[in-house]
Amino acid sequence: MYDLFVIGAGPGGYEAAARAGKLGKKVALAEKQYMGGVCLNVGCIPTKTYLRSAKLMTDCREASAFAIDVSAPRLDLPALAARKDRVVGTLVKGVETLLKRSGVEVIRGHARLTSRNTVEVEGQPCQAANILIATGSRPAVPPVPGIDSASVVDSSSVFALKQIPGKLAIIGGGYIGLEFASFFAAAGSEVVVFEMLPQIASGCDRDIADRLHRELRRQGIAIRTSVKVTAIEKNVLHFTEAGGEKGRFEADSILNATGRQPVVEDLGLERAGVDFDRKGVRTSDRGKTNVPGVWACGDCTGRRLLAHAATREGIVAVNNMFGREDRLRYETIPSVIYTHPEVASVGWTEQELEAKGIPFKKSQVPMAYSGRFMIDNPQGTGLAKVLVGARYGEILGVHVLGDSSSEFIVAAAAMMEMELCASDVAGVVFPHPTVSEAMKEAILRAAE
Amino acid sequence: MATPVEMPKLGNTVEEAILVSWKKGKGDKVSNGEIIAEIETDKATFELPAPVDGTILELFVKEGDLVPVFTNVCAIGEPGESVESLRASGGDAPPAAGAEPPQAVQSAAVPPRQAAAPSSAVDESALSPRARRYLRQRSMEAPPVAGSGPGGRILEQDLIAYFAANPKVSSLARKHMEEGYEIRGAGSGINGMILARDLDAPGQKLPKIREIIARRMRDSLGSSAQYTLSASAEATGLLSLRARIKAAAGRAPDININEMVMFCTVRALIEMPELNAEFINGKIYRRAGINLGFACDTEKGLLVPVVHGCENLSIAEFAARVKELTRQTIDGTVSPDNLTGGTFTVTNLGNLGIESFTPILNVPQVAILGVDAIQLKPVRRGAGVEFVDFIGLSLTCDHQVIDGAPGARFLKLLREKIEQVESLAELNL
Numbered sequence: 001m002y003d004l005f006v007i008g009a010g011p012g013g014y015e016a017a018a019r020a021g022k023l024g025k026k027v028a029l030a031e032k033q034y035m036g037g038v039c040l041n042v043g044c045i046p047t048k049t050y051l052r053s054a055k056l057m058t059d060c061r062e063a064s065a066f067a068i069d070v071s072a073p074r075l076d077l078p079a080l081a082a083r084k085d086r087v088v089g090t091l092v093k094g095v096e097t098l099l100k101r102s103g104v105e106v107i108r109g110h111a112r113l114t115s116r117n118t119v120e121v122e123g124q125p126c127q128a129a130n131i132l133i134a135t136g137s138r139p140a141v142p143p144v145p146g147i148d149s150a151s152v153v154d155s156s157s158v159f160a161l162k163q164i165p166g167k168l169a170i171i172g173g174g175y176i177g178l179e180f181a182s183f184f185a186a187a188g189s190e191v192v193v194f195e196m197l198p199q200i201a202s203g204c205d206r207d208i209a210d211r212l213h214r215e216l217r218r219q220g221i222a223i224r225t226s227v228k229v230t231a232i233e234k235n236v237l238h239f240t241e242a243g244g245e246k247g248r249f250e251a252d253s254i255l256n257a258t259g260r261q262p263v264v265e266d267l268g269l270e271r272a273g274v275d276f277d278r279k280g281v282r283t284s285d286r287g288k289t290n291v292p293g294v295w296a297c298g299d300c301t302g303r304r305l306l307a308h309a310a311t312r313e314g315i316v317a318v319n320n321m322f323g324r325e326d327r328l329r330y331e332t333i334p335s336v337i338y339t340h341p342e343v344a345s346v347g348w349t350e351q352e353l354e355a356k357g358i359p360f361k362k363s364q365v366p367m368a369y370s371g372r373f374m375i376d377n378p379q380g381t382g383l384a385k386v387l388v389g390a391r392y393g394e395i396l397g398v399h400v401l402g403d404s405s406s407e408f409i410v411a412a413a414a415m416m417e418m419e420l421c422a423s424d425v426a427g428v429v430f431p432h433p434t435v436s437e438a439m440k441e442a443i444l445r446a447a448e
Numbered sequence: 449m450a451t452p453v454e455m456p457k458l459g460n461t462v463e464e465a466i467l468v469s470w471k472k473g474k475g476d477k478v479s480n481g482e483i484i485a486e487i488e489t490d491k492a493t494f495e496l497p498a499p500v501d502g503t504i505l506e507l508f509v510k511e512g513d514l515v516p517v518f519t520n521v522c523a524i525g526e527p528g529e530s531v532e533s534l535r536a537s538g539g540d541a542p543p544a545a546g547a548e549p550p551q552a553v554q555s556a557a558v559p560p561r562q563a564a565a566p567s568s569a570v571d572e573s574a575l576s577p578r579a580r581r582y583l584r585q586r587s588m589e590a591p592p593v594a595g596s597g598p599g600g601r602i603l604e605q606d607l608i609a610y611f612a613a614n615p616k617v618s619s620l621a622r623k624h625m626e627e628g629y630e631i632r633g634a635g636s637g638i639n640g641m642i643l644a645r646d647l648d649a650p651g652q653k654l655p656k657i658r659e660i661i662a663r664r665m666r667d668s669l670g671s672s673a674q675y676t677l678s679a680s681a682e683a684t685g686l687l688s689l690r691a692r693i694k695a696a697a698g699r700a701p702d703i704n705i706n707e708m709v710m711f712c713t714v715r716a717l718i719e720m721p722e723l724n725a726e727f728i729n730g731k732i733y734r735r736a737g738i739n740l741g742f743a744c745d746t747e748k749g750l751l752v753p754v755v756h757g758c759e760n761l762s763i764a765e766f767a768a769r770v771k772e773l774t775r776q777t778i779d780g781t782v783s784p785d786n787l788t789g790g791t792f793t794v795t796n797l798g799n800l801g802i803e804s805f806t807p808i809l810n811v812p813q814v815a816i817l818g819v820d821a822i823q824l825k826p827v828r829r830g831a832g833v834e835f836v837d838f839i840g841l842s843l844t845c846d847h848q849v850i851d852g853a854p855g856a857r858f859l860k861l862l863r864e865k866i867e868q869v870e871s872l873a874e875l876n877l
Contacts, residue, residue, distance in 0.1 A: 327636060394620040394644070419618030419643050 002028050004321065005119050005128035006104075007111045007267070010037020011307040012298030013134030014095050016314030021102030023322055028128070029104050030111035030121050036095045037136055038299075039307040041088055042156040047179055049084040051338050054186035058340060065378035075187045077164055084159070113268035116291050120268075130293050130321045133274075133281055134314060135267060137260040137299035142171070146232030152254045155180070165189050165252035169237045171229050173200035175337040177257035178216065182339040185221045192222040192249055194229050194239055201337060205349035205399040207364065211383055212343055212401055219340075262300045285328045287317030295321060309333050332416045336406040341382055344409035347397035347416055350387060359390035363445035365438050367402040372433035377403060384442040386422070393421040393447050400439055408436035412443075422447030450525030451500045452534040457517040458489050459784030464516045465489045466656055467509050476504050478524060485521065488656050492751070492787065493780050500524055506531045578604040591616075617642045657749045668811045672727075673847035676806040676818075677855050680838040681863035683822045685870045687837055692877045700877055701764035702771075706742075706796050708873070709819050709839065711766050712865035713794055714738050714758040715872055720858050724791045726812040727849050741790030741810060742770065744777045752810060753777045754790040763873045794819060798840065807844045814849050815858070818842035839866065 006017045009031035017029040034041040053075065059066075060073040099106055109122040119126045139154035141147055153161065155176050164187045170177045173195030185191045193200070200216075200223060201209040213223055226242035237249045262280040275282045275290040280302025287295045295317040298310030312328060319326035334346040353360045367373045367382030382402025388395055398412035415425060425443045430436050455465055465487045472484040478498040485496040502524040509521050523531040575583070575590060576597060582604045583590055593610040595602035617625065618637060621644045625631075628650030635642035654662065668674075686705050693700050703711075717724045717738050726733045738759045741752040753773035758766060776782035793810040796819040807818040820840025827836045841862065845855040865872060 325634075329636075389620075392620055392623045417638060418641070419620035419637070421619045421623065424619045 002026050002126060002128040004028075004130045004132060004318070005111075005126055006030070006132045006134055007119065008037065008134035008136055008298070008300070009035050009095070009099075009106070010134060010136045010298060010310060011039045012136070012310030012314040013037070013132065014099060015311045016132055016134065016297060016318045017104045018098050018102040019315055019318045020322065021099070021104045023318070025322065027102075027104045028107055028126060029099060030107045030109060030119070032108070032110040034092075035106075036088075036092050038138075038156070040091050040095065042159060044307050045088055045091060046084045046159055047155075047183070048338055049087050050080060050183045051179060051340070053080050053083075054183040055340055057186045062379060075164060077162065077187075081159065110266075112266065113272040113274070113294070116272045116293055130295060131272075132287075132314065132317055133267065133269075133289075133294065133296040133300055134298045134310070135263040135300045136310075137262050137305060139256065140259045140261040141256070142229075142258045144171075144229055144232060146234075147256060149232050149234055149254070151235040151251070152232060152256055154256045158255055161253065167249075167251045168192070168253050168255060169194065169249050169251035170255045170257055171237070172257035172259065173197070173223060173225065174202055174257065174259060175335075176259075177255070178212075178337060178339050180255055180257060181216065181221050181223075182219075185216075185219055186340070190222075191220075192224065192251075194227045194237070194249075195223065195225045196228055198226045198242075200225060201343065203349075204337070204343060204345065205385060205397070206351055207385055208343055208345070208383060208399045208401050211381070212337070212339065212341070215341055215381065215401075216339065260299060260305055262302045264300060283313075285316075285330070286320045286326065287313055287328070288320070304330065304333060304335075306333065306335055329417065332413050334409045334413045336409065338406065341377075341380055341401055341403050342406050343399070343401050344405035345397070345399040346409055346413045347395065348387060349397060349399065350385075353387060353396060358396070360387045360396055361390055361393075361446055362387050363442050363448075365442040365445060367400075367435065367438045369441055370433065370435050370438040373402060373435045373438060375433070376435070382438075384438040386439070386442040386446045388422045388443075388446040393423055394419060395422055395425075395443065395446075398439060398443070402435060402438070404435045405439075408434070408439065411436065412439065415443075450505055450523040450529045450531050450534060451502065452520040453484070453496070453499060453522045453524060455487065455515045455517050455519050455521050456494075456496070458487075458494055459788075462489050462517060462784050464514055465494075466514050467511060467521060468493065468656075469511050470507060471495075472498075472504055474504055474507055475527075478502065478504060489784050492657075492777075492782060492784065493748070496521075498524060503527050505529060506535070508535050574600065575602045576604065579607050582607050616640075618644065620644045621647055655748065657751075661749050664810075665808055668809050672809050672811055674806075674809055674844050675847050675852065675855075676842055676844045677852070677859055678804045678820075678840065678842050679856075679859045679863060680820075680823075680825070680840045681866040683837040683839040683866070685867055686839060687822070689870050689873060689875075693875075696877050700875065701767060703763060703767040703873070705822075705839075706799070706819060707767040707770050708763070708869050709796075709866060710740060710742060710770065710794050711763045712869055712872065713792070713817055713862060714740055714761075714766070715865045716858060716862040717792055718759055720854075720861055722854060723815040723845070723850065723858050725814050725849070726791065727814050727846060728812045732814075732849050735791040737791070739789050739791045741793040741813075742773075743793065743795035744774055746778050746780075748780075751777050751782075751787060752790060752793060753782055753786050754788065756786075756789060763875065792816070798822065804840055805842050807842060809844055809846055811846075814846045815855070816844050817862070818844070 003025035004020045004027045006013045006029045009029055017027050020027045057073050060070045063070040107121050111119050111121045114120050117128055168184050168189040168191045170181050170193045173193045177193055181191045181193050199209050200213050227239050229237060229239045231238040235251055237254055239247050264276050269276050273291050274294055281289055281296040281300050283289055283296045283301045287297055289296050297313035297317050299305045316326045316328050337343040363386050365384045385399045387397040395416050422443050430440045468486045468488045470485050472478055478484055479501045480498060482498045483495045484498050487494050487496050505523045505525050507522045509515050520534050523534045579602050591610050593606050596606050597603045618641055621642050624644050624647050629647040631642055632646055632648045634640055635646050637643045686708050690705055693703055721734055724735050724738050737757050739754050739756045740758045741754045744751050744753055755769050792813055793816045795807050797805055798819045798821040801821050803820055805818050807816040809816050822837050822839045824835045825838045826833045843855060843859050
């Protein structure tokens with residue numbers, strides 16, 4: 001009898017298993033494919049490895065601005081894939097070590113619930129007082145004829161490409177599509193992004209999304225919004241524009257980046273009576289499902305679909321299952337788009353506040369306010385946008401467009417977690433010169 | 449010489465009034481007759497006009513202060529003039545918010561504490577009364593804080609400073625708490641930090657008039673032995689008289705059914721004066737005149753204007769007076785003297801369809817009549833049954849001085865008056 005049985009070794013599952021193990025609980029973890037999950041193997045980590053090289057390509061091209069003479073750079077894709085594999089390999093070993101040190105028993109194979117406290121892995125039943133479903137998500141497949149053509153790759157299989165495509169069509173202008181657009185454009189592809197909505201980076205504050213759009217276009221990425229992809233024939237993509245005009249685009253490769261789908265099938269959820277649908281397993285902000293003893297975290301809940309959200313959800317579930325009250329505060333979870341330039345955000349967007357009718361004040365500071373940003377980005381532009389409550393000045397949202405914002409957005413998240421008001425931030429010392437000073441300035445201006 | 453502005457005496461019985469809000473501030477120019485403040489007695493709200501042209505030099509009272517009549521509330525004059533001689537004397541001005549009361553007496557009993565050595569277990573006796581209240585209101589335990597008061601006593605300001613510096617309460621939550629928000633339970637933030645979402649909105653203070661109504665109602669139930677009798681009177685006469693008045697519109701005074709019932713009540717009280725009385729400090733006072741109060745539903749709450757000397761009024765005069773007082777009461781222009789002095793009260797919920805209720809005595813009066821809706825009742829007439837309109841009557845009496853039988857006799861008498869209303873009214877229609 002286990003205290004906890006975790007299904008899925010992604011950032012939600014393995015962190016939760018390790019935490020429970022460290023609490024002295026008897027824990028098992030089942031994984032059918034990748035230790036570390038999508039994030040480590042075909043998601044966050046591989047894409048960031050690729051994007052790091054892309055950034056270096058860009059830097060080399062712009063090296064003269066830094067007084068360095070560099071000949072035209074050339075990307076060696078197989079060598080990059082090998083580097084990615086080394087990085088992933090090291091991190092996967094780290095996960096395995098963590099689980100081992102925490103006393104977690106790792107079981108390889110497909111796990112299914114057979115009751116509310118029994119899991120079966122490859123025919124072997126395991127009893128558990130608590131079951132944590134952390135099965136993650138997979139790339140969504142839109143109902144477009146020809147989406148299964150050989151020329152179409154998704155965010156996992158794209159890493160198997162042997163060469164940089166000359167022409168790349170990307171279906172979807174969300175964070176996945178945009179990050180790959182950033183990479184392939186830097187690597188030399190002619191990239192066209194097809195987005196169904198009028199705005200790219202859906203969910204992002206509009207001012208930030210519009211600026212990112214302009215910046216990516218300046219880098220040579222073609223972005224077509226309000227466009228619906230209607231069919232794929234071999235390597236030709238057919239689409240309809242908002243006005244009804246039809247068009248076609250011939251590409252060497254087509255990347256399907258239309259989002260991610262929670263993995264909820266073939267898990268025995270129906271048998272255990274767990275409430276779920278194709279949008280995910282329904283959970284409370286404490287990680288509980290409708291069935292006592294069955295918990296869920298991460299992408300399979302369909303809530304935030306971010307690795308760090310999954311980790312926190314898993315920890316919250318473990319805390320609650322072993323008697324420590326905890327809950328998730330979704331509004332303070334930051335998110336990042338690792339394009340060049342990066343977008344980092346936490347909290348509400350201006351559009352969300354308007355829709356909710358929350359009175360707010362806003363401030364916007366160009367990133368060039370920061371000396372360090374000017375040094376780092378001879379051509380770059382960017383924006384720090386801050387939204388605070390009209391009455392008390394509590395920080396409601398911080399949105400930054402500009403490289404290295406992913407590294408300091410956590411400061412804003414911490415401020416929001418502690419419910420600091422904008423004027424309180426005057427007492428927080430930011431190192432100089434850093435890019436984060438632009439964010440501080442935006443917060444202080446919002447306090448005025 | 450600056451001109452003082454006094455709290456006016458708003459009626460013979462008014463001794464003090466609340467300055468509800470200032471419409472003008474210090475330094476504002478005002479002209480004679482311009483409204484400078486809103487004041488409220490326990491009866492109604494009034495506006496305070498400036499008596500002269502000039503500049504407001506000083507406000508002597510704060511919004512919400514209860515001010516005795518003829519006390520100077522502000523001074524108007526030319527900038528630079530001295531106003532100190534006009535300031536109300538006496539030390540009964542409310543203390544500044546947040547001021548700690550003198551504690552020399554209390555602290556003498558408290559052993560000196562090492563002010564610099566906060567301990568984790570705080571002795572309750574080391575807390576000043578205000579500090580104790582501060583913690584109690586927030587359901588918080590005393591923190592390990594060094595007191596800055598005499599003998600190391602922990603003052604409210606020590607706690608405010610401690611909680612301001614301590615991450616137990618978030619900055620946003622603290623701002624809310626300064627506005628009266630209260631902690632509901634455990635904090636839901638990191639390490640149990642109290643976040644804004646863990647707070648409840650502050651309770652709303654009752655408006656002055658509601659406070660008075662609440663106190664009157666409590667006093668009424670607490671000081672009397674109330675019982676209610678229900679009966680109904682045939683309403684055929686009321687309806688017929690009303691129909692005739694309507695038909696004679698323009699040529700006859702406008703009298704509605706409620707006014708007719710109140711007029712009948714006056715007639716009944718003339719014959720049974722024991723209900724036209726007040727019971728004060730163990731003594732019964734039979735009142736010679738009939739001053740009939742009637743409950744009036746206003747935006748601010750219940751008010752009871754009084755028709756004085758009803759026994760001398762014809763039904764037309766009576767009805768006109770009721771209408772006039774109703775209008776003034778709803779407008780807020782009624783004189784406080786017309787809200788006092790009642791000897792008997794009538795309250796009507798019949799127009800809202802209420803069939804029977806228990807009116808609460810307007811103490812020290814000894815009886816109150818509730819008027820209910822008109823309803824059809826089956827009545828045996830010979831061998832058959834007819835449906836006849838009846839008006840419900842709910843009479844509450846104070847059993848201390850009115851027993852059940854006299855109460856019932858009064859209702860019987862009133863029923864007769866109502867049924868004879870057409871002849872009582874003495875109208876030529």
